[in-house]
Amino acid sequence: MNKTFLILKKELRELFRDKKSLAMMLIIPIFIPLIIIGMSALFESQTDVDVSTYNKIGFNYELSPEEITILESLDIDYQIADTNDLETSFADQEINSYITKDGNNYIINYDEANVESSYAAELAKNYLESYKSVLENNYLASNNIDTTLFNNLLTYEQKSIEQQNFYANYIVNYGFLFILMAITVSATYPATDATAGEKERGTLETLLTFPIKSKDIIVGKLLSVTISSIITGILSLILAVLAIFYVGNTYDIYEGVTLINSSIIICSLIIIIAYSIMISGLCIAVASMSKTFKEAQSALTPLTFISFFPGMIVFLINIPNNALLSIIPFINFSMNFTDVANGNINILYLTLMFISTILIIVLVIYYIIKQYKSEKVLFSN
Numbered sequence: 001m002n003k004t005f006l007i008l009k010k011e012l013r014e015l016f017r018d019k020k021s022l023a024m025m026l027i028i029p030i031f032i033p034l035i036i037i038g039m040s041a042l043f044e045s046q047t048d049v050d051v052s053t054y055n056k057i058g059f060n061y062e063l064s065p066e067e068i069t070i071l072e073s074l075d076i077d078y079q080i081a082d083t084n085d086l087e088t089s090f091a092d093q094e095i096n097s098y099i100t101k102d103g104n105n106y107i108i109n110y111d112e113a114n115v116e117s118s119y120a121a122e123l124a125k126n127y128l129e130s131y132k133s134v135l136e137n138n139y140l141a142s143n144n145i146d147t148t149l150f151n152n153l154l155t156y157e158q159k160s161i162e163q164q165n166f167y168a169n170y171i172v173n174y175g176f177l178f179i180l181m182a183i184t185v186s187a188t189y190p191a192t193d194a195t196a197g198e199k200e201r202g203t204l205e206t207l208l209t210f211p212i213k214s215k216d217i218i219v220g221k222l223l224s225v226t227i228s229s230i231i232t233g234i235l236s237l238i239l240a241v242l243a244i245f246y247v248g249n250t251y252d253i254y255e256g257v258t259l260i261n262s263s264i265i266i267c268s269l270i271i272i273i274a275y276s277i278m279i280s281g282l283c284i285a286v287a288s289m290s291k292t293f294k295e296a297q298s299a300l301t302p303l304t305f306i307s308f309f310p311g312m313i314v315f316l317i318n319i320p321n322n323a324l325l326s327i328i329p330f331i332n333f334s335m336n337f338t339d340v341a342n343g344n345i346n347i348l349y350l351t352l353m354f355i356s357t358i359l360i361i362v363l364v365i366y367y368i369i370k371q372y373k374s375e376k377v378l379f380s381n
Contacts, residue, residue, distance in 0.1 A: 003212050007220025015190050015228055024186045025228050029236035032182060033243030036175045040247040040254075043167045046115075047253055051075050054119035057127075058086040058098030070130045076123060096120030099128075167253045172244060172260065172341040176268065177312060179236040180333060183272065184279050184307040186232035187225055188300040191283035194221045196296035218368045222284055229276035237268055267340040270350065274357045275333045279307065281364040288371050306330055314338070326352035329360060 015021050058079045063071070071078050079086075079095060086098040090109065097110040097120035106128055110121035140147045241260060248259045283300055290296035310331045319325070321335040326349040336353055339346060 003216040004220045004223075007212070007217055008223045011190075011194055011221055011224030012227065014193070015224060018190075018193065021190050021193065021228065024189045025232045026235065028182045028185055029179075029232060029239050032175060032178050032236050033239045033246075035178055036171055036240060036243040037247055039171055039174065040167075040251050043171070043253050044251045047167075049119065051123075052077075054096045054116040055123060056095040056097075057120055057124050058089060058095045059101075060086055060098070061101045066134050067127075067131055070127055070134070074123060074127055074130070076127060097124050099124055168257045168259050169342060171247065173338050174312075175240045175244065176337040176341055177308060177334060179233060179240060179268075179272065180275060180337070181304065181308040182236045183229045183233045183276055184304050187229045187276070187280050187283045188287075188297070188303065190228050191221075191225045191280065192287045192290075192293055192296040192300060194225065195284055195287040196290040197293045199290075200292050214369045215365075218284070218365060222281055222365065222368075225280040225284060226277050229280050230273055233272035233276055234269070237265070237272060241265060261343075263345060264340055264343065267345055267350070268337065271333055271336055271340065271353070274354055278329065278357045278360055279303070281361045281368075285364045285368050285371075288368055310334060321346065321349055323348065323352060326350075327356040329356065332356060 052075075055075055056077045056079070058081060060081065060083045063078070063080065068078075079089070079098075081089070083100055086095065086100075086109075089095045090098055090111075096114075096116050097108060100107045100109065108121050108124045108128075110124075111117040137147045244259045248254045248257070282303065286299050286303070287296040290299055307330060312334075314325075314331060314334055319335075321339050321344075325335050326332045332349075332353045336346075336349055339349065
């Protein structure tokens with residue numbers, strides 16, 4: 001233990017003296033609150049759109065007094081022209097959408113790739129639904145049928161029973177996914193410097209001349225990289241929590257929603273520690289096989305993508321967590337982060353994640369120790 005502690009002390013001293021390592025560890029987390037605030041501002045701008053930006057709708061037929069009344073009630077700026085003129089106006093972006101009529105069939109023409117045009121199409125759909133309701137009531141009234149009997153056949157109302165809304169789930173989940181990515185990036189540089197860097201500088205050969213076992217060297221290096229990763233993870237979590245509190249009190253899209261609480265923070269901290277241990281071991285294992293610093297950096301680059309994209313894909317597809325996914329590396333951290341962010345804390349899944357992580361670390365340490373006993377792997381000459 002004393003020898004392991006000496007290696008850890010040596011690695012931490014070199015880590016905190018290295019400006020690049022400190023930059024990776026401390027600067028990358030700053031981007032997480034910027035992402036959270038920026039995405040929240042984007043969501044707010046999309047939901048708070050003035051109707052005047054998409055209410056210009058054209059018609060290729062004459063409108064009845066009832067239709068004009070509905071259009072005015074929906075604040076629609078309508079234009080009547082033939083189809084060719086409407087097509088030209090639409091192409092010139094003078095109108096956002098236009099409706100063509102063929103008998104009793106109405107066609108809403110819009111550009112799906114254009115946000116304003118899509119909003120205008122929804123507005124046109126509301127207009128047609130309202131006009132259809134007017135026509136139905138007029139028909140019933142002309143046939144001396146009480147319209148209230150039909151209007152009251154079905155009534156409904158919406159009641160949200162979720163504590164989170166779409167924007168809240170999205171922003172919290174992606175904020176936590178970026179924490180995993182930040183931990184991965186911060187682990188790559190110190191792991192590379194502690195292994196391939198020492199090989200390239202020739203200091204590893206000197207270290208091995210001392211009466212220190214390979215196990216002590218590996219565990220000491222692993223602990224130093226893990227501490228660096230945990231510092232990055234905790235700093236990222238703190239900044240993410242502060243950013244989430246800020247956007248929750250600033251943007252209307254989160255009104256009445258509890259974005260984060262103490263249980264989420266504690267469980268997130270547990271996941272960060274487990275992930276830091278695993279990714280640090282993997283980084284050291286990969287970097288140990290490289291003979292130069294540059295070669296190790298190239299070999300570790302895919303880990304950055306692997307740490308982020310599986311979780312992003314799982315979140316987009318909305319796959320529910322289960323026992324099997326809780327033991328699959330990388331996916332299990334993202335799945336548990338997603339569950340915790342949504343307030344669904346499952347002790348079994350968290351336990352399976354930890355067991356899986358411990359098994360991976362044991363295998364990784366065994367593999368690295370085996371590699372360090374091989375001169376072919378250790379020395380570039």
